[in-house]
Amino acid sequence: MNNQDRIISVARKTIETESNAIANLATLVDAEFSEAVQYIFNSEGRVIVTGIGKSANIATKIVATLNSTGTPAIFMHAADAIHGDLGTIQKNDSVICISKSGNTPEIKVLVPLIKAIGNKLIAITSNKESFLGQRADFVLHAYAEKEACPNNLAPTTSTTAQLVIGDALAMCLLDLRGFSSKDFAKFHPGGSLGKKLYLRVSDLTALNEKPSVHPDTDVKKVIVEISEKMLGVTAVVENDSIVGIITDGDLRRMLTKEDNFQGLTAKDIMSSNPKKINNDAMAIEAMQLMDDNGITQILAEENGKYCGVVHIHNLTKEGII
Incomplete structure (x- = not known):
C-alpha cells in the first residue's frame, strides 16, 4: 500500500471509529442526564x-459553549x-468533572474536596463504575469503547465523546432557556457571525451616498449622478418613492442601442419595479435577496x-459574505 492509500485508510478508520462511538452516545442519554440538565437550569x-x-x-471548550448560549460557566x-x-x-455553583477513566490521582484528590x-x-466519564462515577451526584455517560489511536492510548474517541456530551448538555439548557438568535447576538457582537445576527440594512445605507434622479432627469445628468455616487446605480425617485432603478448595465445597453441619446430621460432607460428591501431588515436578508x-x-x-x-461590497467589507 502506497503512502496516499495508507493515509486515506487511516483517516477513514479514525472517522468511522469516532462516529460509531458518537452514535452510541444517543443510547446512553437517560433520565439521569435529564435530571442533571434540570438541576443546572434551576441553579x-x-x-x-x-x-x-x-x-x-x-x-475549556464546553465552558465557552455554555457561556455563549446563556449559561454562565468557568473553567477550573x-x-x-x-x-x-x-x-x-x-456556594450555589454546579461542578462538572470530566475524566475518561474517572480514576486519575488528581480526580481522586479533587472529588472529596x-x-x-x-x-x-x-x-x-467513560467509566460509570470509577471513583468519579461512584461519587458524582449525576453521571453523564461518555462511553468510548476504544480510542482511534492504533495503540488505544492517545485520547481521541474519548475526548470526542466528552465534547459531544458537553454540546448536548449546552443545547438542552439553551432549549430550556428559550435562547433565541437575538440572545445569541448579544454574546457574539464581534466578527462575521455577530454581524450576521445584528447588522441591519440601515447600518449599511448610512455608509453610502444616496444616488437619486427624477424620472424626467436628462440621461447626461443620470450618468453624472451614477459616476459621482460611485455605487454603479441610481434610484429613480418621484415624491420620495422609488419608481425605478438605473444601473451601469442599463447605461451600457442604452449606448449599444442608441446612436443619439439627446432628449432621453431617466424614465426611458430605467427598470421599473426594482428589487427593494426594508431599511430595518437584517443585512443578511439583503445578501440573500441579491x-x-x-x-x-x-x-x-x-x-x-x-x-x-x-452594495455587495458593503457586505463583503463587513464580513457578511
Missing part, C-alpha cells in the same frame, strides 16, 4: 467545569484546584420612502 449559581490533561482542553483546572483554585467554587464543600457534582436575483445592489426603503443603496 442560581454558575457551572464550574474541570478536568485534567486532554479532558481539561475539552472542559483539576491540578490547580488542589493548589489554591478550589476557591473558584462558590468538592463533596466536602457541598456542591453538586456532575461527572462526564444572491437569489443575481444582482450586486439593492435599494432600501422605509414606509414607502427611498432610504439608500446597499
Whole structure:
C-alpha cells in the first residue's frame, strides 16, 4: 500500500471509529442526564467545569459553549484546584468533572474536596463504575469503547465523546432557556457571525451616498449622478418613492442601442419595479435577496420612502459574505 492509500485508510478508520462511538452516545442519554440538565437550569449559581490533561482542553471548550448560549460557566483546572483554585467554587455553583477513566490521582484528590464543600457534582466519564462515577451526584455517560489511536492510548474517541456530551448538555439548557438568535447576538457582537445576527440594512445605507434622479432627469445628468455616487446605480425617485432603478448595465445597453441619446430621460432607460428591501431588515436578508436575483445592489426603503443603496461590497467589507 502506497503512502496516499495508507493515509486515506487511516483517516477513514479514525472517522468511522469516532462516529460509531458518537452514535452510541444517543443510547446512553437517560433520565439521569435529564435530571442533571434540570438541576443546572434551576441553579442560581454558575457551572464550574474541570478536568485534567486532554479532558481539561475539552472542559475549556464546553465552558465557552455554555457561556455563549446563556449559561454562565468557568473553567477550573483539576491540578490547580488542589493548589489554591478550589476557591473558584462558590456556594450555589454546579461542578462538572470530566475524566475518561474517572480514576486519575488528581480526580481522586479533587472529588472529596468538592463533596466536602457541598456542591453538586456532575461527572462526564467513560467509566460509570470509577471513583468519579461512584461519587458524582449525576453521571453523564461518555462511553468510548476504544480510542482511534492504533495503540488505544492517545485520547481521541474519548475526548470526542466528552465534547459531544458537553454540546448536548449546552443545547438542552439553551432549549430550556428559550435562547433565541437575538440572545445569541448579544454574546457574539464581534466578527462575521455577530454581524450576521445584528447588522441591519440601515447600518449599511448610512455608509453610502444616496444616488437619486427624477424620472424626467436628462440621461447626461443620470450618468453624472451614477459616476459621482460611485455605487454603479441610481434610484429613480418621484415624491420620495422609488419608481425605478438605473444601473451601469442599463447605461451600457442604452449606448449599444442608441446612436443619439439627446432628449432621453431617466424614465426611458430605467427598470421599473426594482428589487427593494426594508431599511430595518437584517443585512443578511439583503445578501440573500441579491444572491437569489443575481444582482450586486439593492435599494432600501422605509414606509414607502427611498432610504439608500446597499452594495455587495458593503457586505463583503463587513464580513457578511
